[in-house]
Amino acid sequence: MCALVFLAAFESLAVTTVMPGISEALDGASLYALAFSGPLAVGIIGMVIAGQWSDRTGPRGPLLASLTLFVIGLGIAGFATSMEVLVAGRLLHGLGGGAITVSLFVMVARIYPPELHARIFAGFAAAWVVPSLVGPFLGGLVAESLGWPWVFHGVILLVVPAVIMLRPALRRLAADAPGAAPWRLGTVAWAALVAAGVLTVDLTSGTGTPVGWVAAAAALVVVLIALRPLLPAGALRARRGLPAVITLRGFLSGAFVGAQVYLPYLLTDVHHVTPVLAGFGLTFGGLAWALASQIHGRVATRVSDRGVLRLGTSLVLFAIAASTLTSVLEAPPLATVAVWTCAGAGMGLAYPRISTMTLALSTDTDRGFNSSALTIADSIGGAVALAGTGVVFGALTDGPTAFAPFSGVFALATLFALVAAALVRRATVSRRAGHTAAPEPAGAGAEAADGDPGGVTVAA
Template sequence: MRATTVTAPGILSGAYLWITIGACALVFLGAFESLAVTTVMPAVSADLDGERLYALAFAGPLATGVIGMVAAGNWADRRGPVEPLYTSVGIFVIGLLVAGFAPTMEVLVAGRFAQGLGSGALTVALYVVVARVYPRDLHPAIFAGFAAAWVVPSLIGPTVAGAVTELWSWHWVFLGVVVLVLVALLMVVPALRGLAQGDGDASTPWAFGRLGWSVLAAVAVLGLNLLGDVPGVGPVLAVVAVIVALVAVRPLLPRGTLRARRGLPSVILVRGLAAAAFFGAQVYIPYLLTERYEVSPTLAGLSLTGGALAWSVAATVQGRMGARLSSVFAVRIGTVLVLVGIGMALATAALRADAALIIAAWIVAGTGMGLMSPRTSALTLALSTPETQGFNSSAMTVADSFGSALALAITGVLFASLASVADPFTTVFTLAAVIGIAAVLLAPRLATRQPRPVEV
């Protein structure tokens, strides 16, 4: 008599099919919107006469996203993931509508703030949904689905957004996503009904301290954008805002992060610096191509697609190499490649070289991010205990968002204030290169003699 083999259900089996599709769709749409906006923002800025607020349109959502991450995590611990998930989607949709119908750049930036708040909270809420709905042995599969949902928009998002802008209007890059987000949410709803009565621990205290620090960090970053060009005292206010932001983010990171303590603190810091350098430069790539080289939005979007494709390929290669490639070594190579790519972009802007060089530059930089990002995630978990995995994973995400937001805020001030005396593109790429150099120099501090937990 032959034994019967029972196949375990997968993430696309009947029980999980719709929530898998819906959750991946929400991740996909969040990623698509992020990359699409990078492509169309030069057109938006020109249409709404919003060059002064260009960087704030990117830094703002990253800053408010930190608030959303902290708030949603604490809320989900107390009440389960359903309420924060529905609320975050609602805030994200409101942000899309406000931005889509914006008559001025100020209104559009306000919509972007709401998008960031909702997107940050949505990411955390979805991770908690995975923990509550899927069995542990399906977690790797659903997280792989999330990763794929990020890769596909990287490949098609910029080009689609550019085409939509050329054929219709940039408004539809925001408004067209609204219906898709609501459809994706409806796919998730049935699986959440069993959690609707609350699936958290009401005894978990509200983390008002961490929430307050996250708000202060966000306000400081936003204030840097708004106050940095005040006549006379602008530079002083900008320095004060940077100091306040760094003080505020400190409690959200492992101890010793800002001092580059060897081990996990340096892992978090290097990840944040690399993200700051990469994204601080990336938002100006389409701007440079459309402004100086008169490239169409569609072709400008292809420059980001090349970088995203390189990121995806490099991430796949490092994953297949496994332990044959040391995580510390992979991060060191990755930071060098990010710096080289930014250096090539800087040379393109400074020497007014052929536009093809900047496209090649972003392929190099994307390769570096693809090598280092997965390995910093692996190092973070390896240097954490079960009790600190949540905090350290959150800190890693905060470092990404905060580092990018702060870099964009500073580049925005420099771009606006120095435009009359120097090439603004050369200025912002130079700052990104300086941040990239810091990441390269600190990368060797990731190694530690004895992997051990770090205090939070």
């Protein structure tokens, strides 16, 4: 499982580092934000399918299917000759990547006892260490020496050994499938509608025309409506307990992803550093994330949920707000890299705690749904933030300085971080370690159009 996390981490960090160069080579600046938000959006479909599939037959089937889509998408992106084709490959790769994440969450719950969950998620974070060290650097080096397509092709070569290492656990899971949860095809349709809405927001909001703005606003309303049956009841209102935990994850993801995607862009386009050196900005953030997660895994039972989440969200908020300030002041690149390390540390504390809180508030029959909801919030938060930052970036491109669009991007990401910090109190009600708010019963308002419950919240 850690090998698969390693794959995802390496691909994410390497591609983020070289995407400015790819965008320039393929004349695709207008699709830059979509190349990141698109995979997050369609990944929601994969998450919903994998969650239901895992609840019904276990995570073995969805994991193998999602790995196949992941590899095919990387292959298409690597052979792309236009930005449109590259985005199409990224969409397919994102569909598989979203399903992989949910499958791994369910595997953790099925294989390991609850007292080990924090350490397993810390192990996942540790799997980011080597990619954080060499991913951005190696991605930039490969792009400069062999060409950017090999950034995608190289990841494919790592899938086979990862699957081989996972075979014993997959065989064990195949013999222990639950087979109790029914399929809810209506939620898959809602997921597709969410993905379509996010993509529409991306494509129409950047036109700068009144018609485009109206279409983007309408698409955003559709996204919010379609999200309801995919999340626990009350998540859109950040109701106390599990719903607020899920919502917190979405805003925290939006803050971090919305800023991180533009960090290498700022370093290469404005500060004119090489892709290799720009990658170090992501390296330090990734190392801080992994180190903080390891610390959290060792002290998880001795620190309250509220204390961990307050510290984590505060660090992310400080880092992004400081990035806004360094951009406004046109500070040297070293200052931006230094403050971004704090963002990685904050994510390393908050993310594993949110994951363990979600599993603690789940049962065997809804663990797949809740894991899917968590990753959906993760993706939709990032996708919506990227859609917004794409609009801000385009609107300020002709601003007074080259730093102006990046200042606007970081300012919008700061707003997401502020909301995340404000949600901590609603996500937790006890200061004792290991205790979270017991959620209220699911309301009738969460019913999907086909009559299936949109989300069942169960207190552990």
